[in-house]
Amino acid sequence: MATPLPAGLEPGTYVIDGSHSTASFTVRHAGISKVRGTIAITTGTITVGEDLESTSVSAELDAASVNTGDANRDAHLKSADFWNAEEKPVWSFTSTSVTEDDGNYVITGDLTINGVTNTVELPTKFVGTATDPFGNVRAGFESELEISRKDYGLTWNAALETGGVLVGDKVKISLDISAIKQA
Template structure:
């Protein structure tokens, strides 16, 4: 009986340790920020940002306390075509010299430990707007190197004009689909 009680206590202690809120550092090698926009209403242009930095807090026992802060350097934009990358970073689109970073900071999470809506402030092109991102947990667990990771997926559509990016609307749609796959390493 004593052995069973001890085993139960050890098991509960390990579950509690796993469920406690923890800070995760975003792993840029396993994180993706992809965008998709219509090109002259004939096809889609797909690109990505090669650098995504930030942290998030996550506790599966209290998901309402989840938070994330992300910085994406605009200069890391990549569409697999150097001239287009240069044009997208120009004042016609992102104005990368004037606005070098895209920032997101969450303000609220509603949902359970696996799926919900993340609300926060997206700053793009010098303009800050509140957005809601439907998110889902992809998974969490120990990695082969002794660390602990958690990963999340979210997709949202924003309008360029909401962020003052109103040039060249004929060449590209106003709506931009963003796909975010975030993996973090518990600190």
């Protein structure tokens, strides 16, 4: 049985607008504070079918675009200690299914970071649609998930004198997406 689309979302191809979308992350530092940053979404397509089963999502992010507000930390994150952005510059997500569970949506797919691919579930909220002043139909989506750095081969760390480690393993990823429907 086909699962209907969310009310207000029309079938078609939507291109993610990188200038109005955000991919951000949060990770614990020294166990007592959080470091936040963003990574640019370089390309992305949401193909909305006649139902959820025929809907798909794909996106690429630029690992070298990391911005935490500290140039030295950003350079370290781009290095081989972490993301090796020079050799593995593209992070990607390709959906394998889109489902609905009691009014909430789950986009299951393959997330590749640092050359390592794992299946993840993105709990996703459809925010709605709007027509911008230029006549573009935009669709908005929000999603948050938590991943383990270690699952993506990101194991660099430093022991603290007081016990524990400098960089937490759990990373919270937040996505705020604005996508423009193509004619």
